Amino acid sequence: MCFVAAVVWSLWSAWHLPSWDRQMDLHVYIGAVRAVGDGVPLYEYVAENGDPFTYPPFALAVFQPLGWMSEPVARLVWLGATPVAVVSIAAALTTRRGIVGRRRQVTLTLVAAAVLMVSAPIQSNLRFGQVSVFLVLLAFVDALDLTPRPVRGVLIGVASAIKLTPLLFVPYLWVTGRRRDAMRAGASFAACTGLAHVMWPAASTTFWTDAIFSTSRIGNLAANGNQSLNGALIRVGVVPPERAAAWLVLSALVCAVALVGARQCHREGHTARGVVVVGCATVVASPVSWTHHQVWPVLAGLLLMAGPRRTRMAWGVVLLVAMTFSVGGWLPAGFARENVRLLAALAVCTWGLAPLRHRAPATVGLLPGVRLVVRPRTAMAYAGVVAVAAGAVMLLVRESPVAVRFETPDHRDEALWGAPTNGCEGYTSTLRADGTVGYACESAVDPVGGRQLNFGGGRGGSSGMVTIQGQVGPEVARLVFVPVEGTKALDVPLLPQPGPGSAPLRAPEHGRPEMITSGPIEDRRLPGARGFSIAATSTDHALLLAYGRDGRLISSGGEKLRMG
Template sequence: MTPTLPGIDSADAERVDSETVGTDRRRLLLILLLATAVTVFTVTVPLLRDWFDLRVYYGAVNTWAHHGGRLYDYRVPGTTYGFTYPPFAAVGMLPMALVGLHTAIALCLLLNLAALAAVLYILVGPMLRRYGWFGVALALCLLALLEPVRDTFSFGQVNLLLLALVLGDAWLLSTGRGRWAGVGIGLAAAVKLTPAIFIGLLLLARRRRAAGLATAVAAAATAAAAWVAPDASRFYWTEALWDTNRIGRLAYVSNQSLQGVLARLAEPAEPSRAAWALVVLAVLCVWARRTHRAVTAGDWTGAFALTGLTACLVSPITWVHHLVWLLPSFAVLLRHRRLLWVAGSLYAVLCSSVVWLWFDDASGLDGFLGSNTYVWITLGLLLWLPVAQSSVGRRPLRHRVMKTAPAPTPATPTSAPATVQPGREDSFLATGTGSPCAPAPASARGEGRGEECGGSNDPTGSTRPADSKPQSSSERAS
């Protein structure tokens, strides 16, 4: 017998149950169709990368651990590509030397799935909880189509792991648990140098303790690697770090950084280092100004999104799979309903692999515009991403000191104290439920603070969800 609620007869309850089952079935059918389409697209349109970068890591670490080879001398057979990360990354990958290649691939897939789950929880956790299994399945299908994400999985890359570490610090800061903030950024910077720019973000935000902790963790990890592998560390910091030819050709179309734009313009000549330095300086100035506004308003989502964009632009090499650092920017766009069409349009472009149309020839105006499409997207987001516009669910950098209201006179009725709204979720992105609330009494409000409530009626507070690299051949390493 179907249980009923007071005021609802059994016929109504059965009808509600029937509608719920029908909705779940339609959702399941939609997910199955979408998953099928994603699978067909993935295995036919953008060629799979055959875990090329993971093969680099595995071969280098295995040779180093078992055959007495030098870490940075290893090359994937038939290519010129070898290990390019700091020694701490190699030390962290040493467990791969205990298993076979296929086991290492399986472990890499599991780690990337776990990292992606953490990223989704931090960025859009409230939305996923609201829609349950359907929201999770839909998000995974959509992300599987996004070129940077699918390439990260297909190459066996570490980008999602680094993003999860950095966003973990963002979550700690945004929820007031900043005691250990900086550890994730420090570890990420020790594995790969680019995330070190987030230490600059902490300094801009005047989070000196977090910045110091991140620096100390990165330094300690680097020192530990030097103790374990002194020869490899000496070679990396004195030679390998400065040899860009080890990574790949700057003009290669997968390099979607400002340096890549200049290299394609100058090809076959070398790009001007002075021009690159000036462009990088301009981008850093824009980043510092916009990020300072974001952190002053307590918009950690926006601040970390802007920093990820800047990291992609100023890095000498930003392969397409590095653009997972754009995911926080999509989270910012999704909290503004009026910008959903922008998020959808950018998502479609980043799924299209459009830059590969200029794989052979990036000359001419069409080559300049088309081969750098992802750079233009990144630069546009840095300039126009809406940050510091909504205070819902954010923690300001400094608590405002509220003026103490004078004691009421006997002739003045005493105002009821404002109550704390229960059930507020600690999340990187606010849910923006838009639930109505009564204005707090004037004595309990600071100037210009408006209503005191846990939710917001502002729709912006809601969330919704050398040679070439082996993108189309067998060349290039991480």
């Protein structure tokens, strides 16, 4: 009864969200399928709300059936499938717990499913129309050995080809002695990826060489919803080069400890614990872990609730509360408040479900004839030392937040940006018909040459801020400034510029003397060009992105900002 009530409430709440906030990611999936069918390159597609398609190309093949339905029907199908996936995950969990008695197992399955349904990750899956819960189901069932023996590992490979994070289950299969399953997982991932390359070769090349590295496509990674190590590093102000190194080191440590702990769980017959430990490690180590990715810590809370000790049960309750409610508001401002669920997932995958402090050394066979002796306590000590060292490095390279100011139609600071311009961003010499030399007023942008964004920079006088001033062409509908790559994009006000014939043109006060005596200046200003002025304390790691009316990125100025 509790599960039915949770499902009804959840589906009603998800369906009655405002249209602009209802199943936005599902809308992207459907839109991408239809756009590619119309000949639009996959990674140039952008939904009406500005969201691009961020998954590997194979995901598009999985989403193809959505294109055969109307969007309202697809929304209903997706909503209906999500509770089915939740029940399946709960059933897999209780099956591996070895519960005696069919009625008891069904009861506990429905209780676990009800807890999952009301948790923040599943609510987020319903709200956004997300595929994450289905990927958890595929990886969970396969890693628990609940699939037929000849195809074990295949579902993990397929899930990894849709979204890369389940790839961590491949080494998990290997270190737990399931070598053939690991090879099948790797082979199925390669086969799915290869199939996508055959179907969409250009999109596959774009993803694996460009889009996979483009954090600007994913959104504001500094938002508290991103409960990954990378998100925490962004929030504390670590800048991109050092951030990448710190993220790689810390993620490798977390994954190594999680795999050792998961192997120990597997050896002791606690397969579900081991799988959930690895799942929580994917949440921590992924470059981005939004709320809908965080199903694994909820499963960890359920396992802790199962006991046997009261202390574990209490921690299970705490974890479930943290994964259901926004408990950050109950904490004082600071690192813990911004990273509650990250810390919870980190505790689970390195300590909570597989405490290694009392474990004896273990031997892990890496390859035939190659074995690694793992001493859990020593490994955890080394990991702690490296983590402390990485934390010290983060504190040393931490930068203060970048302050940003914009010129607006209602406010400008001449001390910072100088006197208003007349729309001329440059003067070029021209040869007149009578053989004399004249001068022409030019805009900074050139639609004929395809240049829709142009700017220059320098220090803003006594303020010490870096000033960026330029123009955008008529095709630009939105200009955004990202102070540090991965942080929130700020909309830049676009200022109307004087156009052709709007006012008599005069030679600039500081121009060359011959310009004053050469006669009238020819007006070549571009109709529809707009100006902008930005002042920032630093542009070393900034992005400047210009988007067209269809939401596509048409020009960027990140490299030029960094060079300046």
